[in-house]
Amino acid sequence: MNTINPSISTGVNMRDKQAAEIPVPQDKPEDTIIEEGKTVGKPFASDPKFQLRNVSVSYGSDRAIKDISLDIGRNEVISFIGPSGCGKSTFLRCLNRMNDSIDICRVKGQLMLDGEDIYSPKRDVVELRARVGMVFQKPNPFPKSIYDNVAYGPKIHGLANRKSELDEIVENSLRKAGLWEEAKDRLDSVATGMSGGQQQRLCIARAIAVSPEVILMDEPCSALDPIATARVEELIADMSKSYTIVIVTHSMQQAARVSNRTAYFHLGHLVEVNETNKVFTSPEHQLTESYITGRFG
Amino acid sequence: MSDQSSQAEIVRNSLKRRYRKERRFRLYGMVAIFIALGSLFILFADIIGKGHTGFIKTTITLDVTLDSEMMYLDDPTDEDQRSMADFVAPIIDALQDHIPEAETAAEKRELGRLVGNYAASEVRDLLENNPDLLNTTQTIEFLAHDRVSTYVKHAGNPRYSIKLSEQQQRWVDELVEKGVIDTSFNDVLFSRGDSREPSNAGILGAIVGSLLTMLVTLAIAFPVGIAAAVYLEEFAPQNKFTDFIEVNINNLAAVPSIIFGLLGLAVFIGLFGMPRSVPVVGGMVLALMTLPTIIISSRAAIKSVPPSIREAAEGVGASKMQVVLHHVIPLAMPGMLTGTIIGMAQALGETAPLLLIGMVAFIVDVPTGFFDSATVLPVQIYLWASSSEQGFIELASAAIMVLLTFMISMNALAIWLRKRLERRW
Numbered sequence: 001m002n003t004i005n006p007s008i009s010t011g012v013n014m015r016d017k018q019a020a021e022i023p024v025p026q027d028k029p030e031d032t033i034i035e036e037g038k039t040v041g042k043p044f045a046s047d048p049k050f051q052l053r054n055v056s057v058s059y060g061s062d063r064a065i066k067d068i069s070l071d072i073g074r075n076e077v078i079s080f081i082g083p084s085g086c087g088k089s090t091f092l093r094c095l096n097r098m099n100d101s102i103d104i105c106r107v108k109g110q111l112m113l114d115g116e117d118i119y120s121p122k123r124d125v126v127e128l129r130a131r132v133g134m135v136f137q138k139p140n141p142f143p144k145s146i147y148d149n150v151a152y153g154p155k156i157h158g159l160a161n162r163k164s165e166l167d168e169i170v171e172n173s174l175r176k177a178g179l180w181e182e183a184k185d186r187l188d189s190v191a192t193g194m195s196g197g198q199q200q201r202l203c204i205a206r207a208i209a210v211s212p213e214v215i216l217m218d219e220p221c222s223a224l225d226p227i228a229t230a231r232v233e234e235l236i237a238d239m240s241k242s243y244t245i246v247i248v249t250h251s252m253q254q255a256a257r258v259s260n261r262t263a264y265f266h267l268g269h270l271v272e273v274n275e276t277n278k279v280f281t282s283p284e285h286q287l288t289e290s291y292i293t294g295r296f297g
Numbered sequence: 298m299s300d301q302s303s304q305a306e307i308v309r310n311s312l313k314r315r316y317r318k319e320r321r322f323r324l325y326g327m328v329a330i331f332i333a334l335g336s337l338f339i340l341f342a343d344i345i346g347k348g349h350t351g352f353i354k355t356t357i358t359l360d361v362t363l364d365s366e367m368m369y370l371d372d373p374t375d376e377d378q379r380s381m382a383d384f385v386a387p388i389i390d391a392l393q394d395h396i397p398e399a400e401t402a403a404e405k406r407e408l409g410r411l412v413g414n415y416a417a418s419e420v421r422d423l424l425e426n427n428p429d430l431l432n433t434t435q436t437i438e439f440l441a442h443d444r445v446s447t448y449v450k451h452a453g454n455p456r457y458s459i460k461l462s463e464q465q466q467r468w469v470d471e472l473v474e475k476g477v478i479d480t481s482f483n484d485v486l487f488s489r490g491d492s493r494e495p496s497n498a499g500i501l502g503a504i505v506g507s508l509l510t511m512l513v514t515l516a517i518a519f520p521v522g523i524a525a526a527v528y529l530e531e532f533a534p535q536n537k538f539t540d541f542i543e544v545n546i547n548n549l550a551a552v553p554s555i556i557f558g559l560l561g562l563a564v565f566i567g568l569f570g571m572p573r574s575v576p577v578v579g580g581m582v583l584a585l586m587t588l589p590t591i592i593i594s595s596r597a598a599i600k601s602v603p604p605s606i607r608e609a610a611e612g613v614g615a616s617k618m619q620v621v622l623h624h625v626i627p628l629a630m631p632g633m634l635t636g637t638i639i640g641m642a643q644a645l646g647e648t649a650p651l652l653l654i655g656m657v658a659f660i661v662d663v664p665t666g667f668f669d670s671a672t673v674l675p676v677q678i679y680l681w682a683s684s685s686e687q688g689f690i691e692l693a694s695a696a697i698m699v700l701l702t703f704m705i706s707m708n709a710l711a712i713w714l715r716k717r718l719e720r721r722w
Contacts, residue, residue, distance in 0.1 A: 050523070098611065103535065125568075129614035140605035143625065154611035203609070210613055 034269045037067035039202075040284045041274035045073035049094060049244045055109035057090050057099070064090045067109070072214075077236065079255035079276070082265035083291065088248045091265070092216050094118075094261060095246065096132035097125050113214075130157055135206035137219040139199035141191035141206070146183050149191045149202055150174060153210035169209055177205035178235055186244040188297045197228025204235060215239065217247040221254060233258050252292055256280050264288045344694050350626040351722040354483040354496065355446035357412055357472065359391040362434045363424065373424040383407050384424075385685075388439070395477055396468050407465055411472075413440040413496050440485065440496045441478060443688045445469055449478060457687055486695060490661045491677065495688025498549055498681075500696050502663045506576060506656070507645060508669030509664060513580020514587060514644050519637050522591030524625075526633070529592070530599040531621050550589035557586045557672075558650030566654060571657035574670040581664025582650045587640040594636025598629035631718035642704050648675040674700045 048071035057065035065087045066296060070080055080088035090099065097118060099105045104267060111118040118128060118265065128152075141149050150170045153159075160166035170187070174180040179201045183194075191202055207215055217236075221229040236258045249255050255262050255276065262279040264287070266274045272279065272288045283289040339435055367390065370382040389409045393399060416439045423437070424430060441449070444460045448469055451457040460471065472478040490502030507719045525546075533539045561582035565571045571578050602625050610620045626633075651657065656672050657680065664671035672680070674696060681693035 096612075098608065101607075101611070126614045126616050129612060134608075134612035136605065136607055136608060140603075140609040142606060142609060143628065152610075152615075156613070156615055156619055156623075206609075206613060 002041065019163065034266060034271060034287070036107045036269065037069070039069065039270045039273055041272045041279070043070045043270070043273045045071040045076070047074045048072060049074045049076075049114065051110070051115070053110040053112075055091070055094065055111060056096060057087070058106050059102070059106075060104045064268055065094075068270040070263065070270060070273060072244060072246060075240065075242070075244055075263075076261060077240045077259045078261045078263060079259035079289070080246070080263050080265060081250075081252060081255050082271075084250075085267075086265040087268040088263075088265045089218055092218055092246060092248050093280070095216055096129050096134055098134065102124060130210050131211035131212055131288045132214040132216060133210060134206050135200070135203050135217045136225050137201050137217060139196055141185070141194075141199050141202050143190065143192050145188045146174075146191050146194070146202060147187040150205050150209045153206060157210055159210065173205040174202075176208050176235075178202045178212040178219060178231060178238075178241070179205055195228070197224050200224055200228065200232060204232070206255040208239075212243070214244040217245065219248050219250060220240075222250060229254070238277065252280070264291060266291075303580050304305055310667060312524070320432040333523055344697050347691055348694025348696075348698050350450050351486065351691040351693075351698075352483050353480050355441040355449045355478060355480050357392075357439045357441050357445075357508060359388065359437060359477065359479050360394070360438065361387045361391045361420065361432055361437050364388055364390075365431050370424070370431070374430040378424065379421060382421070384420040387420065388412055388416055394471055395475055399468070404464070407462065410463065411442055411445050411630065412471065413442050413675065414494055415440065425604070443494055443496045443686070445478070446496050447687055449473065449480060462688070477663050483695075486692070489670070490663050491659060491680070492661060495686055495692055498689070500674065500677060500699060502660060503672050503674045503677035503696070504699075505663050506660075507673040508652075509576035509643060509667055509671060510579040510583060510656075510673055511645060513577055513667065515637075516582060517584035518587040518591055518640065518644075519704060521638075522588050522637070523595050523633055525588075526592045526595030526599060527626065528623060531617070531625065546589050546592055548595060553649075553650040554586055554647055555653065557582050558653030560585065561650060561654045572668060572670075574658050574672075575656075575668050576664065576671050577667045578654050579651050579656050579671075579673065580667075582654060583644040583647060586647065586650060587644045590632075590640035590643065591637050594639070595629065595633040596633025598636065599625055601632065602628045631715050634718070635711045635715050638707055642707040642711075645673075645703060645707070646675055648679055651676055652679075674703070 017026075018031060024069070041261065050070075050072040052068065052070045054064055055068045055070075056063060068091065080092060082088050094107055095113075095118070099107065108118055113128070113132065117123065147170055150173050151160075151166050154166060154169050156168065158218075160169055171180060173186075174183055179198060182198060183202075191199065194202065200223070204215075204220075212221045221232050224232065236247065239245060240260075247255075247259065259276050261273060262276045263270060264283075264285070266277065266287050272283060272285045274284070279288065280292055283292060340631070348667065364387060367386045368382045368384060370378055372378055389405050391556065392408045392411065393405070396408060399405055419437070419439060440446075445465075447457055448459050448461050448466060452459065459466070468479060485497065486499045487504075488501055489497065489499030492498035529539065529543065533542075561578060565578045565581055566573055603651065606624050607620055610624050615623065643700060651673060657676050659680070660670050660672050662669075678693050678696045681689040681696065684693075
């Protein structure tokens with residue numbers, strides 16, 4: 001494992017530096033614009049799925065996330081936007097402890113899922129990840145058949161006792177991911193032979209198959225063409241009825257199209273959270289405004 | 298305007314120089330490859346040139362009358378009688394049918410030396426197993442004596458000295474003309490163990506010895522090597538101790554193989570009291586020697602499994618163990634197998650450590666188990682190549698060809714496996 005981690009951590013450092021070089025259009029220095037731990041807008045929800053308080057993440061001596069507090073509501077679609085290296089992916093990965101495998105990564109603060117501490121030593125990571133699924137930036141199906149890709153999660157969690165049950169889970173998941181019609185005749189063919197958009201929907205089906213409550217999506221459309229992107233976005237809209245979805249995206253249009261709320265991150269700070277249309281029409285913070293009007297980022 | 302044109306001029310001039318450099322560079326590469334291929338060609342040409350005659354045997358086919366009076370043998374089942382009997386007489390008699398001019402006792406003796414030293418025992422074994430054949434005439438194919446074989450195969454070749462008398466040479470020419478002496482494919486080479494006489498020596502014993510040794514090596518080195526690689530890559534904590542182990546594994550890969558032989562001699566034979574010259578000990582020593590190769594290539598294979606696959610598995614809630622067993626090891630397997638096969642090919646060609654643990658003995662019998670005394674192909678080649686008898690030189694080259702065939706097929710298998718199992722992600 002340790003072989004991958006340094007690249008990730010140094011990558012973050014690099015991006016931090018790049019982000020620091022982005023010219024901020026105000027005369028005032030950044031420190032005075034962002035107040036640590038202060039978020040404008042509505043960071044808290046009435047019926048929270050996640051309650052995140054004073055979360056800080058550091059890679060060694062680099063602080064990637066600086067004192068963020070946020071609620072993520074039940075069955076809400078929230079998108080994280082912000083310039084590269086602002087910590088939105090790092091923050092997302094805290095929600096199902098995908099950062100665990102990085103040795104030097106330290107998470108501080110309180111992260112609660114349904115009132116239970118995510119980072120408690122008693123918490124079983126496997127159980128957590130079964131409840132909080134994840135879809136990655138690059139489609140990453142296993143080099144196995146389409147069927148095996150979807151069936152893998154249910155199999156390891158023992159969700160199906162019989163082959164017929166497993167078949168049913170696979171079919172349902174593929175249907176929900178809008179892939180059933182395309183894939184039903186070639187369930188046994190290798191998943192890596194599909195197009196990028198199909199692969200990403202397969203990854204979504206794979207995440208759905210273990211019936212999670214939350215799905216985390218880390219720039220799910222950045223490797224897809226516009227048509228495939230549109231299909232995935234439709235899918236997100238459909239899924240929002242039954243899942244809590246957290247999506248990191250670089251595309252502000254996508255955030256505007258799919259999410260109920262939008263959170264703007266900047267250099268590890270959570271600057272502003274609000275209803276999506278509010279963020280995009282009348283941002284309260286000057287950094288948010290600069291970002292969405294395309295003055296940097 | 299003039300500025301621009303002068304700049305273009307400079308670029309054009311520098312281009313010429315660059316192209317010349319490039320051509321020279323390419324030439325160096327071609328010369329290097331030519332040297333490498335050339336040496337390989339010379340090596341192969343030499344070995345095949347010397348060794349191809351090793352695959353040919355010289356036989357003398359005779360109608361032998363197994364006369365009981367001539368052999369002083371009444372009852373072939375009686376061991377005492379057998380030990381006293383003269384089995385050479387009927388062979389000389391049969392030869393005399395073709396060469397009537399040999400009449401004196403000395404000439405007859407000369408005639409009898411045309412067949413190999415084991416011809417008499419061939420007749421004895423035949424009679425012992427089939428006593429009914431006494432007083433009948435049988436057509437028997439004898440192996441020609443090594444000197445005859447050398448004369449038939451290499452007459453006129455300055456590298457070989459002919460050790461037949463002129464009279465014998467004349468007889469042999471006559472017998473060849475009559476078709477009594479003939480050459481055919483040397484099945485003896487593949488069906489017998491070592492022998493003092495080149496015409497009777499084969500590599501079956503060495504091949505079986507190599508096979509048994511390789512089985513032991515594989516059974517030890519493959520599981521141990523892969524387990525070590527998986528642990529170091531996936532589970533080992535990052536600390537000084539792990540670094541220390543890593544450095545030492547890399548060092549082990551560079552240790553001369555004879556050191557492993559000394560270790561085997563001191564530990565397996567000296568300390569544990571295991572027998573000498575047996576495939577088990579040889580296999581264990583070679584396993585130690587192969588381990589670093591397998592560990593290093595397996596670790597590289599594990600490292601090359603893309604992190605996205607691990608993340609995907611972790612993302613659906615696979616535990617560390619499941620990620621490793623379900624995804625990392627299957628994806629790394631082609632690389633691990635390739636490393637193992639290359640390590641095994643190395644072990645197959647290894648001589649030095651086996652010399653030290655006594656697998657260099659002269660062993661006639663084909664080994665039947667892991668605890669039988671045995672030798673291996675490269676050691677057999679070493680034994681034959683250092684032998685003074687001419688006939689062993691061609692046998693050594695023939696054995697080298699067999700060994701090279703094994704090696705090339707193993708490497709081809711490794712390449713095929715890699716191509717076959719390689720997956721794209």
